[in-house]
Amino acid sequence: MMMKISKILALIIILSVSLFSQSAMDMLKPELGQKLGVCSVCNMDVFEKMMTRVEISVDDTIYHACGIGCATAIMEGKNVKDIKVIDFKTFRLIDAKKAWFVTGSVILPARAMLPEFSFSSESEAKSFVRIYGGYVFDYPGIVSLAKKIREERKKN
Numbered sequence: 001m002m003m004k005i006s007k008i009l010a011l012i013i014i015l016s017v018s019l020f021s022q023s024a025m026d027m028l029k030p031e032l033g034q035k036l037g038v039c040s041v042c043n044m045d046v047f048e049k050m051m052t053r054v055e056i057s058v059d060d061t062i063y064h065a066c067g068i069g070c071a072t073a074i075m076e077g078k079n080v081k082d083i084k085v086i087d088f089k090t091f092r093l094i095d096a097k098k099a100w101f102v103t104g105s106v107i108l109p110a111r112a113m114l115p116e117f118s119f120s121s122e123s124e125a126k127s128f129v130r131i132y133g134g135y136v137f138d139y140p141g142i143v144s145l146a147k148k149i150r151e152e153r154k155k156n
Contacts, residue, residue, distance in 0.1 A: 041070035105134030
């Protein structure tokens with residue numbers, strides 16, 4: 001009888017701890033806003049406030065990519081009108097061709113191919129790098145790096 005009670009108590013404790021852990025995890029999740037779609041390259045969900053989100057305008061269609069790596073694959077062979085990225089400081093869309101990018105910092109967004117952050121100015125990107133490390137790229141530089149990484153992955 002005593003063994004049965006201790007098993008039940010252990011089960012109650014395990015259940016309450018797991019429920020508390022889930023609540024704590026829910027509180028730590030960032031507010032990503034509305035789901036905009038799915039990245040057509042990697043099938044990752046793309047959200048409004050996702051730090052690595054890329055918005056690509058082609059004709060009358062808007063494509064959403066999870067990051068620059070996948071965006072370069074989506075843009076291949078298309079007549080791209082506009083490409084926007086999320087500014088790390090303001091969470092607003094900015095012109096990707098005028099943006100500055102940081103990759104290789106100690107802070108890693110949930111990105112597999114090329115974890116990058118976008119900034120509206122070179123000074124903001126360099127300021128981030130002074131604190132968190134990494135490398136600063138302009139738009140042509142980050143696109144070139146993304147394409148190089150994609151080609152290397154194709155080989156493996």
